[in-house]
Amino acid sequence: MKKMIVTIIVGAVILFLVIGFYNASKLQHIHIQKSVTINSDIETAFTNVLYLKNFPKWSPFYEADPSQKTEVKGNDGQVGAQFHWNGNKGKDLGYQEIKEIKPLEYIKMECDIQKPFKANPTFEYSFSKTGNGVKVTQDFNLKSGLVDSFFMWLFGAKKDMAKMNARGMELLKIASEK
Numbered sequence: 001m002k003k004m005i006v007t008i009i010v011g012a013v014i015l016f017l018v019i020g021f022y023n024a025s026k027l028q029h030i031h032i033q034k035s036v037t038i039n040s041d042i043e044t045a046f047t048n049v050l051y052l053k054n055f056p057k058w059s060p061f062y063e064a065d066p067s068q069k070t071e072v073k074g075n076d077g078q079v080g081a082q083f084h085w086n087g088n089k090g091k092d093l094g095y096q097e098i099k100e101i102k103p104l105e106y107i108k109m110e111c112d113i114q115k116p117f118k119a120n121p122t123f124e125y126s127f128s129k130t131g132n133g134v135k136v137t138q139d140f141n142l143k144s145g146l147v148d149s150f151f152m153w154l155f156g157a158k159k160d161m162a163k164m165n166a167r168g169m170e171l172l173k174i175a176s177e178k
Contacts, residue, residue, distance in 0.1 A: 028143065028144055028145070029141070029142070029143050030140070030141070030142045030143075030144075030158055030161065031139065031140065031141050032139075032140040032158075032161060032162050032165050033137060033138065033139050033140070034137070034138045034140075034162075034165050034166050034168075034169045035135060035136065035137040035138070035169070036135070036136055036169040036170065036172065036173045037130055037132060037133060037134070037135050037136075037173075038133050038134050038135075038136060038172070038173045038176045038177060039132055039133040039177050040133050040134065040176045040177050041133070041134070042104050042127055042128075042129055042133075042134040043104065044176050045127060045133075045134045045136055045172070045176045046103075046104050046107075046127050046134075048172060048175055048176050049107050049125050049136070049172070050077050050098075050101065050107055051076050051077045052072045052076050052077075052081055052082070052083035052096075052098070053072050053076055054175070055070070055083050056070060057171070057175040058168060058171035058172040058174070058175040058176075059168065059171070060164045060165075060167040060168045060171060061085070061087070061092070061164070063167070063171065065087040065088050065092070067087070068085050068086060068087025068088070068092065069085070069086045069087070070083065070084065070085050070086075071083075071084045072084075073095075077098075078098065078101070079098050079099065079100065079101060080097065080098065081097070081098045082095045082096065082097045082098075083095060083096050083097075088116075090115075091115055091116055092115055092116060093113075093114045093115040094111060094112055094113035094114050094115070095111070095112055096109045096110065096111040096112075096123070097109060097110055097111075097112070099122075104127060105126065105127055105128075106124070106125065106126050106127070107124070107125045108122065108123070108124045108125075109122065109123045109124075109125075110122050110123075111123070117148070119142060119144065119148075120142075120143075121140060121141060121142040122139075122140070122141045122142075123138060123139070123140055124138070124139040124141075125137070125138055125139075126139075134176075136169065136172060138165060138168070138169055140161065140165050142161075
């Protein structure tokens with residue numbers, strides 16, 4: 001009887017790990033795309049993203065932790081400028097850096113997240129005029145190893161990332177329409 005219980009438990013653990021790592025393999029590259037139409041001119045929306053000093057106006061992370069410490073390093077609005085943050089009582093730490101700019105069309109940023117986990121996602125923003133204003137599309141990309149992906153699957157991290165990115169785009173719309 002004892003041997004049967006151990007066999008069932010071991011079998012369940014193995015099945016869980018097989019299913020988990022199968023699902024995790026699909027999360028080794030996460031791509032999330034969100035778009036929003038903003039009722040403003042393209043310059044306003046572009047400037048809100050380009051100048052890192054504006055990030056707290058539309059950051060979902062700043063909204064969740066307004067006491068976090070932030071600092072812009074380098075020439076804000078230019079390639080190489082960095083937005084550093086330290087929040088959640090030291091549990092969130094990292095920075096994002098502007099990597100590429102095409103005026104009024106495109107901005108690429110790379111993040112270096114050190115806490116609560118190490119990650120290097122990229123954010124790409126595309127801007128296009130519409131009849132009602134400007135359409136901003138955010139492309140989020142994150143590549144990770146199989147073990148990290150397993151834990152992202154286990155804790156439903158992709159869903160949380162998508163929710164946070166959607167909120168960021170909502171806040172960008174609000175900030176740009178003021």
